[in-house]
């Protein structure tokens with residue numbers, strides 16, 4: 001337990017406290033799991049004992065650890081990245097062949113990677129020769145899968161089709177192999193032996209996800225859970241001192257094994273838990289996913305007669321919102337299309353007028369990714385709803401907006417400037433690892449220069465200042481976690497959760513930020529990631545860790 005008293009002073013740093021845009025110092029002291037002092041080197045050294053270890057940060061920038069408020073971390077198992085970066089159907093098939101040749105004949109084989117271009121997705125016919133009799137599922141993005149012929153045959157599609165999945169068919173009514181799940185992580189509903197249902201598999205997925213997030217400077221994240229397994233694993237990890245990052249639990253209460261009644265009956269409220277595992281509220285998804293044509297709009301997608309779909313009936317949804325709000329629970333609603341968001345605003349208006357509460361911090365996930373009319377933006381401000389867009393939507397998905405929605409509705413993707421100017425409280429989440437990269441540096445860069453993965457610039461008038469972008473990932477997301485007293489700024493008494501960067505995001509420019517890597521990540525006074533970048537900071541810290 002000597003960790004509690006350990007004192008470390010980081011000197012020669014650029015300590016950006018995030019208290020205000022000009023508050024920069026050159027030293028920071030840590031005692032145990034908390035920040036002991038911030039200031040100039042002499043004053044900080046004066047606040048610690050002579051036994052404190054002093055490490056030179058080599059000019060690196062220290063920031064409050066990043067907070068990601070929207071993560072599906074156990075989907076790391078579906079996104080094992082074995083297909084990542086494949087650019088053609090032929091390349092996907094070659095990788096699938098390689099996996100099959102080197103893997104024993106498992107019951108089910110799930111191979112994943114973020115591939116957003118439908119032209120690249122193989123069909124069952126493409127997979128037939130390679131997979132032969134094997135049950136193979138390719139996972140491309142949130143909910144889009146390609147099934148081998150044997151895998152297609154094994155599923156009783158009539159039974160699962162309407163509730164959990166849309167099975168694409170050709171003109172003759174034969175399934176093509178492309179299956180769109182109604183929700184991330186739904187795969188285990190239709191593959192009974194799919195590995196996300198076993199705790200060993202979930203544990204390895206969580207371990208993988210925790211490592212990825214730590215590399216990105218993330219120190220806290222909110223995990224959308226649908227059953228007890230990840231909660232049990234987090235508790236085991238915590239008890240064994242293996243939980244490297246801080247977890248907020250957002251419990252789905254629809255499309256979930258956990259009911260709203262059970263949460264209300266247990267008396268859980270936001271804030272319940274400890275510094276490492278904390279209950280954050282409940283989650284419901286009202287519509288589908290935009291890239292799959294599932295987001296519900298008031299007008300059809302371009303060139304189609306489909307407006308998207310609801311995943312829950314409006315009456316049932318409104319009832320859930322009313323009951324959760326009345327029970328004092330914070331509610332997060334996934335809503336993408338304007339028609340879905342119309343229902344969300346109506347339900348919250350009804351719930352809030354029935355039981356007025358000013359500090360509810362209710363959230364609308366993905367709000368702001370796609371254009372909302374100004375009158376709806378105004379309602380967000382009036383109801384004090386928090387919009388939680390995904391900044392990396394700009395990186396990976398934005399190019400599909402205008403083709404799918406047309407010029408008028410496609411003109412203001414990721415309208416964070418408009419939201420902030422209208423007085424809407426904004427937070428950010430990544431949706432990692434489903435559709436968008438998690439990396440906060442890519443997210444901040446996109447918010448500032450509005451550039452996508454391909455280099456195109458979208459709606460530059462929606463650009464926000466570096467200070468605002470950095471605030472979203474730190475102080476604003478801390479508030480969104482009900483944890484502003486412990487997180488979000490670097491101040492004496494707060495948790496020692498720190499992201500170390502080679503550059504200062506306030507001055508580096510978006511392009512530098514986008515190509516920078518986090519040097520190291522600290523959670524509660526412990527280094528949970530130290531990169532191998534060639535930098536004096538990583539050299540000094542690595543030496544410090546080997547000596548400790």
Ligand SMILES: [Zn+2]
Pocket residue numbers: 070072184334431
């Ligand atoms: Zn999500």
